Amino acid sequence: MNKVIALFLLLLIINSCTIDPGKGLPGNLKCEYIVNPVGIDMQRPRFTWNLNDERRGARQTAFRIFIGTDSAEVANGKGMIWSSGKVSSGITFYKYDGPYLKPFTKYYWSIRLWGQARKRTSISDVASFETGMMNISNWHGYWISDTRDINLKEAPYFRKTFIINGKIKSARQYIAATGLYELYINGIKTDDSVLDPAFTRYDRRVLYTVHDITSLLHEGENTTGVLLGNGWYNHQSRSDWMFHKAQWRARPSFCSDIRITFEDGTTRIISTSDDWKTDLSPVLFNNVFTGEKYDFSKEQAGWNNPGFNDSRWKNSIIVPAPSAIIAAQVMPKIRAGDLIPAVRLRKPDYFTWIFDLGKNIAGNARITVSGYPGTAIYLRYAERLRNGRADIANINTHYRYSGFDDPFQTDIIILSGKGKETFYPRFSYKGFRYVEVTSVEPLSLTKESLSGYSLNSDVQEKGLIRSSNPLLNQIWFITSNSYLSNLMGYPTASPNRDKVGWTASAHIAIETGLYNYDGITLYEKWIRDHLDEQQPNGALPSIMPSPGWGYAGDIGPAITSSLAIIPWNIYLFYGDKTILEESYQNIKRYIDFTSGLISDGLIKNEKNVIAAEKTETSSDLISSVYFYADVEILSKIARALNNDSDNLKYRQLADTIKNAINNAYFDSIKCIYGAGRQTELSIPLYWGVVPANARQKVADNLAKDILNNKKKMDVDMYGSKAILNVLSNFGYADLAYDLAVSDKYPSWGWWIANGATALYENWEIGYRTDRSMNTIMYGEISAWMYKALGGILPDEGNAGFKNIILKPHFVTGLDYFEAIHTSPYGKIVSSWRRAGDKIIYDVSVPAGSTATLTLNASEILEGNRHIHGNRYVNIDQNSEHNYSLFLKSGNYSFTITESKY
Numbered sequence: 096m097n098k099v100i101a102l103f104l105l106l107l108i109i110n111s112c113t114i115d116p117g118k119g120l121p122g123n124l125k126c127e128y129i130v131n132p133v134g135i136d137m138q139r140p141r142f143t144w145n146l147n148d149e150r151r152g153a154r155q156t157a158f159r160i161f162i163g164t165d166s167a168e169v170a171n172g173k174g175m176i177w178s179s180g181k182v183s184s185g186i187t188f189y190k191y192d193g194p195y196l197k198p199f200t201k202y203y204w205s206i207r208l209w210g211q212a213r214k215r216t217s218i219s220d221v222a223s224f225e226t227g228m229m230n231i232s233n234w235h236g237y238w239i240s241d242t243r244d245i246n247l248k249e250a251p252y253f254r255k256t257f258i259i260n261g262k263i264k265s266a267r268q269y270i271a272a273t274g275l276y277e278l279y280i281n282g283i284k285t286d287d288s289v290l291d292p293a294f295t296r297y298d299r300r301v302l303y304t305v306h307d308i309t310s311l312l313h314e315g316e317n318t319t320g321v322l323l324g325n326g327w328y329n330h331q332s333r334s335d336w337m338f339h340k341a342q343w344r345a346r347p348s349f350c351s352d353i354r355i356t357f358e359d360g361t362t363r364i365i366s367t368s369d370d371w372k373t374d375l376s377p378v379l380f381n382n383v384f385t386g387e388k389y390d391f392s393k394e395q396a397g398w399n400n401p402g403f404n405d406s407r408w409k410n411s412i413i414v415p416a417p418s419a420i421i422a423a424q425v426m427p428k429i430r431a432g433d434l435i436p437a438v439r440l441r442k443p444d445y446f447t448w449i450f451d452l453g454k455n456i457a458g459n460a461r462i463t464v465s466g467y468p469g470t471a472i473y474l475r476y477a478e479r480l481r482n483g484r485a486d487i488a489n490i491n492t493h494y495r496y497s498g499f500d501d502p503f504q505t506d507i508i509i510l511s512g513k514g515k516e517t518f519y520p521r522f523s524y525k526g527f528r529y530v531e532v533t534s535v536e537p538l539s540l541t542k543e544s545l546s547g548y549s550l551n552s553d554v555q556e557k558g559l560i561r562s563s564n565p566l567l568n569q570i571w572f573i574t575s576n577s578y579l580s581n582l583m584g585y586p587t588a589s590p591n592r593d594k595v596g597w598t599a600s601a602h603i604a605i606e607t608g609l610y611n612y613d614g615i616t617l618y619e620k621w622i623r624d625h626l627d628e629q630q631p632n633g634a635l636p637s638i639m640p641s642p643g644w645g646y647a648g649d650i651g652p653a654i655t656s657s658l659a660i661i662p663w664n665i666y667l668f669y670g671d672k673t674i675l676e677e678s679y680q681n682i683k684r685y686i687d688f689t690s691g692l693i694s695d696g697l698i699k700n701e702k703n704v705i706a707a708e709k710t711e712t713s714s715d716l717i718s719s720v721y722f723y724a725d726v727e728i729l730s731k732i733a734r735a736l737n738n739d740s741d742n743l744k745y746r747q748l749a750d751t752i753k754n755a756i757n758n759a760y761f762d763s764i765k766c767i768y769g770a771g772r773q774t775e776l777s778i779p780l781y782w783g784v785v786p787a788n789a790r791q792k793v794a795d796n797l798a799k800d801i802l803n804n805k806k807k808m809d810v811d812m813y814g815s816k817a818i819l820n821v822l823s824n825f826g827y828a829d830l831a832y833d834l835a836v837s838d839k840y841p842s843w844g845w846w847i848a849n850g851a852t853a854l855y856e857n858w859e860i861g862y863r864t865d866r867s868m869n870t871i872m873y874g875e876i877s878a879w880m881y882k883a884l885g886g887i888l889p890d891e892g893n894a895g896f897k898n899i900i901l902k903p904h905f906v907t908g909l910d911y912f913e914a915i916h917t918s919p920y921g922k923i924v925s926s927w928r929r930a931g932d933k934i935i936y937d938v939s940v941p942a943g944s945t946a947t948l949t950l951n952a953s954e955i956l957e958g959n960r961h962i963h964g965n966r967y968v969n970i971d972q973n974s975e976h977n978y979s980l981f982l983k984s985g986n987y988s989f990t991i992t993e994s995k996y
Contacts, residue, residue: 096603096718097574098221098322100775104574104715106123109284109681110398110539110678114281114575120147120148120208120216120217120421120752120881121144121145121146121147121158121206121208121216121219121544122124122144122145122147122205122219122220122803123143123144123145123147123474123785123921124142124143124144124204124205124206124219124220124222125142125143125144125222125474125599125907126142126204126222126223126224127138127140127224127350127425127616128141128143128613128615128616128759129223129425129426129427129505129616130222131224131791132224132256132425132716133222133224133225133227133267133307134225134226134227134228134267134269134303134304134305134307134424134539134900135224135225135226135227135258135423135425136226136227136228136229136422136423136425136426137196138191138196138229138955138957139190139191139192139223139377140190140191141188141189141190141191141671141673142160142188142189142190142191142204142206142208142664143919144158144187144219144921145187145209145712145920145921145941145942145943146187146208146920146921146942146943146944147921148210148888148942148984149761149985150941150942150984150985151800151983151984152211152983152984152985152986153210153211153942153984153985154185154210154211154734154942154943154944154983154984155185155187155208155209155210155943155968156183156190156209156211156213156944157181157182157184157208157209157664158179158181158182158184158187158206158207158208158209159172159178159179159180159181159206159207160172160177160178160204160205160206161174161190161204161205161207161218162174162175162176162177162178162193162202162204162428162653163175163177163199163202163203163204164201164202164203165203165699166203166223166856169203169204170205170218170221170823171218172205172218176193176194176202177191177193177194177575180194181209183528184333185388185897185943186670186817186897187205187825187919187920187943188669188756188895188919189672190671190816192276195386196226196229196363197226197229197232198226198227198229198230198631199225199228199233199354200225200226200309201223201225201227201265202223202224202225203221203222203223203670204221204222204224204454205218205219205221205222205928206218206219206543207219213883214576214947219540221395225305225573227269227303227305227423227592228269228303228423229422231355231419231420231421232404234271234350234352234421235352235364235366236268236350236351236352236366236367236368237304237349237350237366237367237368237369237413238255238349238367238399238413238414238415238416238417239349239350239367239368239369239371239411239412239413239414240254240323240345240346240347240348240349240411240412240414241323241346241373241374241375241409241411241412242346243345243346243412243414244346244434245291245344245345245346245840246331247327247346248331248378248379248380248385248500249325249375249376249379250322250325250375250376250378250381251322251323251373251374251375251376251524252320252321252322252373252374252375252376252395252398252399252408252710253320253321253322253349253371253372253373253399254318254320254321254372254373254400254403254405254408254523255318255319255367255370255371256316256317256318256372256401257307257316257318257319257363257370258315258317259317259318259355259363260313260314260362261314261357261358261359262293262310262355262357262358262359262668263312263314263357263358263537264309264356264358265307265309265355265356265357265739266304266307266308266309266311266312266354266355266356267305267308267309267353267354267900268306268308268351268353268354269303269304269305269306269351269352269353270281270283270299270303270304270306270321270350270351270791271292271302271303271349271350271351271416271421272291272292272301272303272323272345272348272349272350273293273301273326273328273329273343273345273347273348273349274323274324274325274326274327274328274348274522275292275323275324275325275326275330275347275383275521275522276291276292276307276321276322276323276324276349276606277321277322277324277610278319278320278321278868279318279319279320279321279322279399280308280311280318280319280320281311281312281313281318281400281439282310282318282319282320282361282397282400283311284312284430285306285308286306287430287431288428288429288430289428289429289430289521289524289550289586290326290383290429290524290550290583290694291304291428292304292424292584293424293426293428293429293584293585293620293989294327294583294584294585294596294640295330295624295627295640295641295707295836295899295959296624296627296641297327297341297343297355297417297418297629297640298342298417298418298630299418299419299420300302300418300420300422300623300624300627301417301418301420301422302331302421302422302423302424303421303422303423303424304423304424304428305423306764308353310597312355315401316401316402316424318399318403319351319353319365319399319401320398320399320400321347321351322378322521323347323351324347324378324381324383324520324521325347325381325382325383325522326347326383327341327383327640328343328344328345328347329344329345329346330382330383330384330642331380331382331434331496332384332385332495332501333495334384334493334494334495334562334593335493335495335593336593336595336638336641336642336644337643337644338384338642338647340615340642340643341642341643342642342643343417343642343726344994345414345417345607346414348414348417348543349367350367350416350421351366351367352364352365352366352421353366353423353546354363358957364616367411368413369409369410369411369412369413369507369665370410370411371411372405372408372409372410372411373408373409373410373411374398374405374407374408374409375397376393376395376514377389377390377391377393377394377395377519378522378670378949379393379509379523379723380498380500380501380507381520381521381523382522382523383522383523383524383594384494384523384594385411385494385501385503385504385505385523385835385949386499386502386503386505386506386507386519386520386523386968387506387507387516387520387522387527388506388508389506389507389508389509389525390508390509390511390592391508391509391510391511391513392468392469392509392510392512401607405669406496408577414851420835421603423990424620425616425620426552426584426616426619427552427553427554427555427616428553428616429550429552429583430548430550430551430553431549431550431583432458432548432550432551433460433548433986434461434546434547434548435451435452435453435454435456435547435548435549435936436542436543436546437450437451437452437453437542437543437544437545438451438452439453439542440451440540440541440542440913441483441732443483444677446533446534446535446628446907447531448531448533448538448540449484449485449529449531449533450478450482450529450530450533450542451528451529452527452528452529452546452547452911453528453852454528454576454636454852455526455527455528455576455580455851455852455853455868455869456526456527456528456547456549456576456580456611456853456869457524457525457526457549457550457551457579457580457581457583457590457591457706457869458525458527458544458547458548458549458550459478459506459519459520459523459524459525459526459548459863460474460506460519460527460530460545460548461476461517461518461519461545461546461547461548461549461982462508462517462519462532462544463515463516463517463544463545464508464510464515464516464518464538464749465510465512465515465516465539465545466510466512466515466534466536466538466541467510467512467536467537467538467861468510468511468512468545469509469510469512470509470510470512470536470538471507471508471509471534471535472507472508472509472510472532472534472537473502473505473506473507473531473533474505474507474508474531474532474535475487475502475504475505475530475531475532475533476504476505476506476525476526476529476530476591477490477504477527477528477529477530477531478490478526478527478528478583478591478865478867478869479528479529479531479868480529484531485513485529485530485531487503487504487785488864489505489592489863489865489866489867490504490589490591490592490730490866490867491503491504491582491862491864491865492593492865493592493593493865495560498513499834501526503560504525504526504527504591506518506520509907510992512823512994514812517816519548522907523549524590524822525584525591526580526589526591526592526868526869527591528852530545530547530631531544536855537714537751541791541874545640546669547725547906547933548771549579550579550583551579551580551582551583551615552582552583552584552614553581553610554579554582554612554613554614555613556611556612556613556618557609557610557612557613557916557917558610558611558612558881558914558915558916559914559915560877560880560881560885560912560915561911561912561913561927562884562909562911562912562913563909563910563911563912564836564845564908564909565835566836566847567734567835567880567909568699569847570836570844570847571876571877571880572736573846573847573851573852573853573854574607574854574874574876574877575611575877576852576853576869577764577853577854577870577871577874578604578611578612578871578874578877579601579609579612580853580869580871581869581870582608582612582614582617584601584617584620585617585620585639585640585828586601586608586617586621586871587600587617587958588600588871589867589869589870590867590869591867591869592865592867595638595641596624596638596640597637597638597654598623598638598639598655598656598657598658599653599654599656599812599872600636600812600870600871600872601621602656602657602660602661602812602814603666603812603816603871603872603874603875604871604874604875605618605637605660605661606664606874606875606878606881606882607871607874607876607877607878609665609668609969610694610815610877610878610881610887610916613829613917615665615668615669615671615674615684618661618665618815618887619665619673619674619677620676622660622661622662622674622677623656623677624639624640624678625642625657625678625681626677626678628641629658629681629684629685630641630685631682632645632688633681633685633686633687633688633689634646634685634688635658635685636655636656637655641686643754647715651691651692651698651714651718651721651722652716652718652719652721652722652724652725653687653697653714653718653721653813653947654851656721656722656724657681658681658725659686659725659728659729659732660724660725660726660728662674662675662678662682662732663731663732666732666735666894666895667889667891667894667895667897668894668918669894669895669919670684670893670894670895670896670897670919671895672735672736675732675735675736675833676736679732679733679736682725682728682729682732682885683729683741683912685725686725686726686729686745686748689722689725689930691754691841693719693722693727695755696719696754696755696756696995697719697752697755697756697759698715698718698719698722698754699715710813711815712769712772712774712775712814713769715781716756716760716768716769716775716778717774717778717813719752719759720754720778720779720782720784721782722752723756723782723784724750724782724783726745726748726749726752726780727745727746727783728745728750728848729741729745729746729747729890730742730746730748730907735743735894737777740826743777750830750991751958753784754968755949756779756784757784757785757786757929760775760779761785761786761789763777763786763789765796765897766789766792766793766795766796767796768793770799771796772798772800772809772816773797773801773808773809773810773814774809774810774811774814774817775802775819775822776793776794776796776797776800777797777810777814777817778813778814778817779793780793780794780797780821781816781817781818781820781821782817783903785991790807790825791825791826794821794822794824794825794827795825796816797821797822797827798822798827798830801822801830801834802830806830806833806834806837806953807837807839807840807841807842808834808841808842809841812872812873815872815876816873816875817872818831818834819831819834819835819875819879819883820875820879820883822834822883823879823882823883823904824843824883824909825912827906828883828906829906829907830905831883831906832884832904832906832907832908832909833908834983835876835879835880836908840858841859842858843873844875845858845860846860848914851868851870853869853870854869854870854871854872854873854874855867855868855869855870856868856870856872880914881914883904884903884904884906884909884912884914885898885903885912885913885914885916885925886900886901886902886903886904886914886949887900887901887916887925888900888901888902889912891949893945894914895918895919895920896918896919896920896944897920897943897944897945898944898945898946898947899918899923899936899944899945899946899947900947900949901925901946901947901948901949901982902948902949903925903927903936905929905934905936905991905993910928910951911926911927911928911929912926912928913925913926913927914926918941918944920941920942920944921941921943921944922939922941923939923940923941923944924937924939925937925938926936926938930990931956932992933988933992934991934992935989935990935991936950936988936989936990936991937986937987937988937989938982938986938988939986939987940982940983940984940986941984941988942985944984945981945982945983945984946981946982946983947980947981948978948979948981949977949978949979949980949994950977950978950980950989950991951977951978952976952978952991952993952994953976953992953993953994954990954991954992955978955980955990955991955992956989956990956991957987957988957989957990958969958988962978962989968980968981968982969981970979976994
């Protein structure tokens with residue numbers, strides 16, 4: 096018997112050590128959610144990966160991470176710096192907890208996994224990450240500028256020439272700036288990013304970026320050049336947001352260290368000081384909000400190259416550091432898309448050309464033109480035409496005239512007369528479809544003379560929607576266009592009328608963003624902006640970052656709920672508690688501050704109203720519901736962080752607010768809130784305020800109101816967040832779909848039927864002012880497609896799609912639908928199509944995940960077998976026609992006979 100036991104144990108050990116090289120290989124290795132990042136500051140960076148295995152039931156049972164400074168050793172499973180040891184876990188996320196990471200060091204890492212059969216995989220491919228400054232004390236450079244005159248309009252050049260002796264192993268340039276910059280080495284721009292660094296509350300946090308300049312340097316004479324723009328730092332234009340009076344405002348400045356490591360192991364640092372030379376550039380004016388003015392005759396050829404004569408340039412001046420926090424910018428940079436050719440050109444008169452790009456974008460125009468010396472050309476950007484000319488009446492409401500050189504959404508160029516000259520803005524962007532070019536001098540322009548290009552944070556795509564309805568597909572597409580148009584290092588509400596980070600539109604669109612794009616690091620940055628902006632008493636402004644404007648918001652928590660809603664959704668989508676831990680105390684301060692403003696458990700705002708299509712809704716109800724949602728979320732965050740006392744405290748506060756809302760607004764006889772308007776019914780349902788025994792009746796009344804309104808919506812942007820979701824959740828998915836694909840006023844399809852290529856700010860289409868035609872305020876419909884039609888939902892108890900909730904709705908009128916979302920564990924696919932009187936439902940659950948699939952059906956087959964015969968599916972048949980199927984990872988195809996009950 097002992098020999099048998101010994102043999103069994105030996106076989107068990109051999110099996111556990113067996114390498115399965117062809118299955119379950121780890122992939123998609125990222126550090127801080129970025130592939131091979133350069134310049135991170137945290138001592139506990141996060142590592143993520145996927146298990147690449149499509150076999151049913153595939154899962155990870157353990158992992159081991161290896162980190163070292165020698166890539167060959169790491170490739171062989173040797174962690175000379177640190178190894179995690181074998182960690183028994185199915186989570187594809189881990190925080191470094193090894194020895195102190197040194198600054199300016201490139202580390203390599205790899206990972207080995209163990210699968211469900213306790214077979215270990217081969218070592219993954221080697222990934223890397225490189226630390227940055229790590230501490231502000233590691234900066235050598237001074238902060239420099241060219242003057243202290245905040246009213247000087249020309250943008251400054253800076254240059255520094257230096258000699259390199261020796262063979263270079265690697266070289267990095269670290270640069271922090273207030274405002275914006277372009278960085279050059281020997282006349283070559285160091286990367287393809289624009290509008291760097293990202294906008295922050297400059298007197299509390301400034302970001303720096305790292306550029307790999309190894310290939311751009313050579314032995315001998317080298318030159319680094321910087322062109323510095325105003326950005327939001329020295330906001331010379333005037334607007335309602337008062338950035339021109341910001342407490343941080345000053346002439347732009349920057350700090351830079353070039354760190355060169357030679358083959359012999361020695362290091363040299365070239366830093367900013369007052370020996371850097373500076374002069375004014377051809378950029379005569381620049382403002383991120385309005386536009387730029389550029390004079391080709393003032394160009395200085397070779398200004399950023401060795402050998403340039405800078406004897407007439409002056410020395411830079413040393414200025415104070417703007418902030419005590421100089422942090423690494425660890426998120427996707429803003430980049431330009433491909434050039435968009437004009438689809439048509441019209442010439443309404445001798446002096447005017449109208450270029451039409453065919454779609455509304457956020458970005459700029461690029462024009463190539465020649466003309467007489469001194470010829471002034473105006474490029475006016477507009478979302479629409481009126482009487483054949485560019486019309487900006489819908490977007491210039493918040494602009495305040497700042498001078499002849501600063502018209503709104505306009506670039507001005509002055510030609511040198513030296514042949515063809517190409518202009519594109521460097522330090523501004525616009526929201527537009529049309530570019531009106533005017534000049535009093537003769538020009539020869541063709542349709543090819545001007546193109547557009549879009550700008551947005553270069554976030555990775557994570558989602559895709561496809562269906563048999565072209566209108567539904569188009570709505571998803573233009574929603575994505577609007578989302579990206581409003582992602583410029585922080586979420587904005589429109590790319591033209593304000594460009595500021597409105598908190599309300601951001602929290603309304605958070606799920607749309609996370610289903611479609613990998614935005615975790617960008618939102619983490621923006622939540623840090625919240626922390627920087629929060630007043631000691633807990634108050635928040637309604638725009639982030641803010642120059643001090645917006646702390647007295649009109650409708651309270653309905654605006655500033657971003658501090659609770661966004662971190663919670665990041666956690667749900669990624670399963671990463673970091674953002675919860677960082678913001679927890681701030682959320683508490685915000686909740687405690689707002690609690691001091693409530694009266695009888697309610698938010699009171701002096702009868703402010705929010706307008707829908709026909710009706711108005713009291714902001715008191717909306718704000719009170721959102722405050723309830725914030726407190727409810729805080730109690731959940733406390734539970735996720737194992738803080739039982741706070742969980743209980745805020746759970747009780749949430750119950751108090753809910754009861755107060757229902758006592759004040761809910762008619763328990765009629766089962767309506769307020770006057771029973773669609774927004775009034777939708778929002779309490781969506782956020783869980785309605786008493787459990789009345790939810791279906793409230794949903795019934797909502798559906799009844801819509802049907803009585805001839806299947807038309809009557810909701811504001813808050814109602815648009817809720818209405819399709821609650822209809823789908825309470826048995827009216829077909830009605831929700833009908834609203835979603837309607838082309839009658841008011842609807843998303845109505846916009847498209849009238850030429851929209853992005854989402855509008857208001858249902859009405861007309862020539863009213865203060866209405867952008869490219870906003871994400873009504874963008875929840877994209878998330879609804881994933882949640883209701885695809886049925887893909889995160890599980891609060893198993894965040895990060897460790898377990899996937901699947902509740903697809905096979906709506907009438909749609910023959911085919913597919914939703915794809917790439918979760919932290921891999922690709923989730925939920926796809927269905929009609930085949931006669933059957934539904935063919937295909938689903939892919941990534942390795943390491945499970946799924947709970949809920950279906951209303953009279954029969955479910957996999958292949959030719961009833962699901963009861965499938966050992967990979969656990970079934971809970973709650974009633975005669977309601978099934979709950981527990982799916983392991985893998986690919987499934989079900990044939991469903993829909994229940995008619």
